[in-house]
Amino acid sequence: MKLENYLEKNKKKFRIFDFDETIVKLHLDWDIFRSGIKRIMSKYDLALVDKYEKEKLRGIDLINLGIQKYGYKYWKELIDFTLKFENENLTGETENPEIINFIKNNSNSYTFFIWSSNTFPTLENSLRRLKVLEAFEKIAARELYKLAKPYTDGFHVIFTDSAPTKHEILMVGDSGSDEKAAQSCGIDFYKVEYRFDL
Numbered sequence: 348m349k350l351e352n353y354l355e356k357n358k359k360k361f362r363i364f365d366f367d368e369t370i371v372k373l374h375l376d377w378d379i380f381r382s383g384i385k386r387i388m389s390k391y392d393l394a395l396v397d398k399y400e401k402e403k404l405r406g407i408d409l410i411n412l413g414i415q416k417y418g419y420k421y422w423k424e425l426i427d428f429t430l431k432f433e434n435e436n437l438t439g440e441t442e443n444p445e446i447i448n449f450i451k452n453n454s455n456s457y458t459f460f461i462w463s464s465n466t467f468p469t470l471e472n473s474l475r476r477l478k479v480l481e482a483f484e485k486i487a488a489r490e491l492y493k494l495a496k497p498y499t500d501g502f503h504v505i506f507t508d509s510a511p512t513k514h515e516i517l518m519v520g521d522s523g524s525d526e527k528a529a530q531s532c533g534i535d536f537y538k539v540e541y542r543f544d545l
């Protein structure tokens with residue numbers, strides 16, 4: 348079902364969008380990212396690196412485990428690496444026209460937010476180029492919160508102490524982590540299934 352049609356049936360005043368593979372698909376070499384986070388974790392916990400490889404954990408699981416175990420020092424190192432990785436390796440992006448047009452056509456009637464695992468410079472550049480930056484009330488970029496989705500830390504960057512009622516909020520995303528994060532926040536989820544042809 349198209350997002351527009353879904354929203355006709357399920358009125359939601361506040362919409363939180365994931366970014367990568369929801370609004371655009373970033374052209375990034377994730378092998379470079381995976382070897383980077385492995386290299387950082389090797390300095391803290393070789394057993395965890397071993398578990399990551401043997402159990403084929405996702406990068407995001409290794410990151411969240413690392414932050415829970417090693418706190419701010421590890422988080423800071425990881426964020427610095429992510430900023431550098433995105434800055435040096437992004438070669439382009441493919442747009443999701445349905446979502447982008449939806450944002451452009453509806454920004455006056457609704458309040459839009461971003462909750463992303465990408466860093467602010469990447470989000471800002473892209474949203475400015477797409478001419479939708481001004482449509483967003485708040486952007487929960489990766490460097491603004493501690494644990495990544497499916498944990499709810501980013502949600503609390505968007506809604507600090509004055510969260511609206513949960514049934515007024517919709518999360519729009521592409522991944523299982525987005526869906527689980529929405530579930531943990533107690534809000535509805537709309538899955539983007541656009542096929543990005545690179």
Ligand SMILES: [Mg+2]
Pocket residue numbers: 365366367368369520521522
């Ligand atoms: Mg995504």
